[in-house]
Amino acid sequence: MHDASAPTPRPRMPLALLRLLPIGACLLVLGCAGPRAPQPGAAYAPPPVLTAEQSSSVAIHALGLVGTPYRYGGNTPEGGFDCSGLIGYVYRSSTGQATPRTVARMAGFGRPVPASELRSGDLVLFGSSTPSHAGIYVGAGQFVHAPSTGGEVRLDRLDGIYWSRQPMQARRL
Numbered sequence: 001m002h003d004a005s006a007p008t009p010r011p012r013m014p015l016a017l018l019r020l021l022p023i024g025a026c027l028l029v030l031g032c033a034g035p036r037a038p039q040p041g042a043a044y045a046p047p048p049v050l051t052a053e054q055s056s057s058v059a060i061h062a063l064g065l066v067g068t069p070y071r072y073g074g075n076t077p078e079g080g081f082d083c084s085g086l087i088g089y090v091y092r093s094s095t096g097q098a099t100p101r102t103v104a105r106m107a108g109f110g111r112p113v114p115a116s117e118l119r120s121g122d123l124v125l126f127g128s129s130t131p132s133h134a135g136i137y138v139g140a141g142q143f144v145h146a147p148s149t150g151g152e153v154r155l156d157r158l159d160g161i162y163w164s165r166q167p168m169q170a171r172r173l
Contacts, residue, residue: 049111050095050173055121057094062136062144065090068153070146081146081153083134087123090136097173103127103134110173115158118170124158126166137170 050058071080075089084106088099100106106123107130113122120139125131135145138155146153156163 050097050121052119054095055119057121058090058136059120059138059144061090061094062086063138063155065153066144066155068146070149070151070153072149074146083146086144086146086153087134087136091173095173099173103132104130106134106171107131107169110171113170113172115168115170119172121173123171123173125169125171126163128167131169133166 065077065081065086068077068086069080070082072082073085074080074082075085077089081089084099084101084103087106088101091097091099100109103125107125110123113119118124118137120137122137124135124137124143126133133145133147135143135156137143137158141158142155143158144153144155147156158164158168
């Protein structure tokens with residue numbers, strides 16, 4: 001017969017698990033001590049504005065890629081570029097700064113710049129409410145971009161017949 005008054009043995013925690021508990025507790029505390037999300041109404045600190053030298057380097061690098069084949073999703077000279085891949089590659093190579101991978105996300109990156117104040121290295125984004133194409137302004141009313149499938153990275157004018165009719169915004173990184 002089974003004695004109901006005898007205590008049932010409790011399962012013992014393995015010694016290895018007991019040794020890991022303090023480490024797990026420390027990791028939990030450290031994970032919770034990370035940087036806090038900005039408070040509502042707190043000022044957003046955009047990335048630092050590029051120096052004139054960095055902006056010039058971006059423009060020169062972009063010009064050097066004219067003729068590289070277009071490839072959807074491409075982000076290297078060897079594999080080809082799409083428009084956002086070209087921008088990401090040039091900025092990362094020239095300044096070490098990462099940019100968003102999509103044009104839609106680039107629309108909120110950096111600082112807005114009036115078209116009248118464009119300088120080399122600024123981003124130019126095209127499209128109405130959500131931009132769908134982007135390039136790098138290189139001065140003299142011109143920009144470098146990777147336009148479409150079957151094409152290649154090229155230099156175009158903002159006042160050209162097609163681009164002058166597109167809604168445009170500019171961003172300075």
